[in-house]
Amino acid sequence: MQGTIIKSTGSWYLVRTSDGQVWKCRIKGKFKLKDYKLTNPVAVGDEVKFDAEKEEGHGIINEILPRKNFVLRRSTRQKHFMHLIACNVDQAFVIVTIKRPNIKPGFIDRFLLTTESYNIPTYIIFNKCDIYDAEDLELYEALKVIYKNAGYQTMLVSAETAEGLDELKALLKDKSTLISGHSGVGKSSLVNAIQPQFELRTGDISGITDKGMHTTTFAEMFELDFGGRIIDTPGIKELGFLNMEPKDVSHNFPEIFALSPKCKYSNCLHINEPHCAVKAAIENEAIHPLRYQSYLSIMEEVMEQKHWERHDI
Numbered sequence: 626m627q628g629t630i631i632k633s634t635g636s637w638y639l640v641r642t643s644d645g646q647v648w649k650c651r652i653k654g655k656f657k658l659k660d661y662k663l664t665n666p667v668a669v670g671d672e673v674k675f676d677a678e679k680e681e682g683h684g685i686i687n688e689i690l691p692r693k694n695f696v697l698r699r700s701t702r703q704k705h706f707m708h709l710i711a712c713n714v715d716q717a718f719v720i721v722t723i724k725r726p727n728i729k730p731g732f733i734d735r736f737l738l739t740t741e742s743y744n745i746p747t748y749i750i751f752n753k754c755d756i757y758d759a760e761d762l763e764l765y766e767a768l769k770v771i772y773k774n775a776g777y778q779t780m781l782v783s784a785e786t787a788e789g790l791d792e793l794k795a796l797l798k799d800k801s802t803l804i805s806g807h808s809g810v811g812k813s814s815l816v817n818a819i820q821p822q823f824e825l826r827t828g829d830i831s832g833i834t835d836k837g838m839h840t841t842t843f844a845e846m847f848e849l850d851f852g853g854r855i856i857d858t859p860g861i862k863e864l865g866f867l868n869m870e871p872k873d874v875s876h877n878f879p880e881i882f883a884l885s886p887k888c889k890y891s892n893c894l895h896i897n898e899p900h901c902a903v904k905a906a907i908e909n910e911a912i913h914p915l916r917y918q919s920y921l922s923i924m925e926e927v928m929e930q931k932h933w934e935r936h937d938i
């Protein structure tokens with residue numbers, strides 16, 4: 626039999642077949658992703674083949690079908706392992722907030738790099754606009770321009786007041802969408818606001834740290850009644866990379882990559898090479914310093930990792 630993974634806990638998986646039946650499955654054997662050590666061999670969105678077991682409704686997964694794409698992050702606990710967030714998605718929404726919890730532009734850039742590497746269209750969704758004051762809205766407008774110039778669309782929404790949800794629904798229709806972001810930004814609240822019948826659990830923001838409480842613990846895919854699928858995921862603590870080459874970074878910041886043919890050296894990494902079109906663009910502000918800062922910080926991290934890999938005995 627064949628189906629789609631709709632929930633993964635790490636020890637068992639829910640698989641939905643095309644007739645709408647849901648099977649509780651375990652996994653047998655070793656599954657690898659070329660070049661990566663994984664903490665989870667399959668993830669929500671994966672298409673799998675499985676055999677029924679004696680116990681009714683139970684099965685064993687024995688094959689993972691080829692993936693169209695996947696979204697990966699470095700495991701927080703096991704630094705040499707990657708963790709699959711979701712597979713076979715049509716697009717991703719990175720959910721952020723200007724406040725409660727506070728915005729971290731560096732995180733947005735890391736997320737965009739993750740999805741850009743697999744050409745997954747990504748939207749930046751600013752939630753909780755009901756609590757933004759004039760200054761917050763000003764910051765939103767500034768970020769909107771920065772990301773527009775980088776090739777990304779932003780949206781202002783509120784799960785609380787339903788502002789902006791019609792536009793969001795129009796984007797979701799008939800697509801498979803990954804919903805990701807830090808804990809507490811309102812991912813599950815947004816899914817509930819779009820389809821109240823799901824009744825997903827939501828959690829408070831800590832009064833002390835202003836951060837979320839990691840309420841959602843497992844990724845899960847839901848069918849939208851107006852067409853499409855949505856994947857709610859646990860909040861990301863930190864978005865780390867592994868096995869990335871410097872050129873993977875320079876090729877996946879779209880506005881930086883677009884300028885690179887104008888650099889003197891074809892393999893320019895835009896750090897301190899002479900006659901670099903990117904450095905020139907930063908000086909005349911065609912590339913925003915905030916994005917370039919993220920670029921440099923990720924580049925530094927990737928280069929340092931490569932250095933240690935070479936010296937690993």
Ligand SMILES: Nc1nc2c(ncn2[C@@H]2O[C@H](COP(=O)(O)OP(=O)(O)OP(=O)(O)O)[C@@H](O)[C@H]2O)c(=O)[nH]1
Nearest residue numbers: 784785808809811812813814827828839840841860
């Ligand atoms: N004011 C306001 N609060 C919101 C909005 N959306 C969500 N919240 C609140 O933010 C808190 C966190 O919401 P969740 O939906 O649990 O956040 P999450 O992103 O799913 O968090 P994790 O599951 O921990 O990753 C809850 O107290 C929600 O009521 C919104 O649009 N406006």
Ligand SMILES: [Mg+2]
Nearest residue numbers: 812813840841
């Ligand atoms: Mg949640």
Ligand SMILES: [Zn+2]
Nearest residue numbers: 888893895901
């Ligand atoms: Zn350059």
